[in-house]
Amino acid sequence: MSGSTLEIKDLHVEIEGKEILKGVNLTIKGGEFHAVMGPNGTGKSTLASAVMGHPTYEVTKGEILMDGENVLEMEVDERAKAGLFLAMQYPSEISGVTTSDFLRSSINAHREEGDEIPLMKFIKEMDEAMDYLDMDKNMAQRYLNEGFSGGEKKRNEILQLMLLKPQIGILDEIDSGLDIDALKVVSKGINKLRSESFGCLIITHYQRLLNYVTPDYVHVMMQGRIVKSGGPELVERLEDQGYDWIKQELGIEDVTVGKDA
Ligand SMILES: Nc1ncnc2c1ncn2[C@@H]1O[C@H](COP(=O)(O)OP(=O)(O)O)[C@@H](O)[C@H]1O
Numbered sequence: 304m305s306g307s308t309l310e311i312k313d314l315h316v317e318i319e320g321k322e323i324l325k326g327v328n329l330t331i332k333g334g335e336f337h338a339v340m341g342p343n344g345t346g347k348s349t350l351a352s353a354v355m356g357h358p359t360y361e362v363t364k365g366e367i368l369m370d371g372e373n374v375l376e377m378e379v380d381e382r383a384k385a386g387l388f389l390a391m392q393y394p395s396e397i398s399g400v401t402t403s404d405f406l407r408s409s410i411n412a413h414r415e416e417g418d419e420i421p422l423m424k425f426i427k428e429m430d431e432a433m434d435y436l437d438m439d440k441n442m443a444q445r446y447l448n449e450g451f452s453g454g455e456k457k458r459n460e461i462l463q464l465m466l467l468k469p470q471i472g473i474l475d476e477i478d479s480g481l482d483i484d485a486l487k488v489v490s491k492g493i494n495k496l497r498s499e500s501f502g503c504l505i506i507t508h509y510q511r512l513l514n515y516v517t518p519d520y521v522h523v524m525m526q527g528r529i530v531k532s533g534g535p536e537l538v539e540r541l542e543d544q545g546y547d548w549i550k551q552e553l554g555i556e557d558v559t560v561g562k563d564a
Pocket residue numbers: 318323341342343344345346347348349350359559560561
């Protein structure tokens with residue numbers, strides 16, 4: 304199966320009347336890994352939330368298309384069903400729902416009624432993925448994210464990604480707060496997903512994850528726009544020189560969004 308294409312065209316997004324995204328253009332195809340980097344407060348998480356249909360984020364202009372279908376007209380669950388997945392910067396805790404139950408119902412939500420994943424097959428897939436991610440099997444029976452450490456939460460997001468097999472994955476700061484071992488495991492999980500049928504948007508503040516997961520394309524976000532795009536060599540330059548040279552090149556003083564509005 305070949306992959307899907309997510310197209311973001313001239314996207315403008317407001318939060319409570321304040322414009323945060325000011326015209327983002329980005330196309331992600333199956334098989335491609337894109338990184339969006341940028342300092343804090345430049346609109347990266349807003350981009351992820353808007354694509355997934357978070358109600359706080361109002362799209363005032365532009366388009367989001369998945370294989371030509373209008374994503375903006377889809378409800379949140381329809382976006383997931385269309386093959387979009389978001390690993391959030393701050394995953395929420397769900398008391399009373401075990402990780403295992405949550406995963407199984409998420410998988411079944413993507414399948415037709417009467418075609419639910421057989422329990423044994425699910426358990427086998429989950430066990431294999433947990434082994435791959437060096438996760439403690441007891442986590443499956445714990446309530447989702449409740450009392451999970453930062454590293455456990457992030458591994459759990461990758462576990463979902465591996466089991467749900469979305470067409471397009473958006474990973475928002477999946478590397479934040481990870482020690483080096485967890486970072487390597489999370490990277491291993493992301494790299495395992497690389498295939499023609501999977502496109503990925505990796506949002507990160509730092510280059511360190513990108514030392515393990517090599518992006519095909521790198522974009523830098525400032526002031527609610529993508530201000531620079533390039534290949535993996537851009538990661539190295541940002542590692543060596545930071546963001547100042549881009550600010551100077553473009554005459555940007557304050558990289559964040561919204562303060563002027
Ligand atoms: N839910 C929200 N409510 C109010 N303001 C928000 C919300 N989410 C983001 N913002 C504002 O939007 C701007 C961009 O934030 P964000 O998209 O989180 O940036 P980044 O992920 O690049 O750090 C910031 O000024 C932030 O305060």
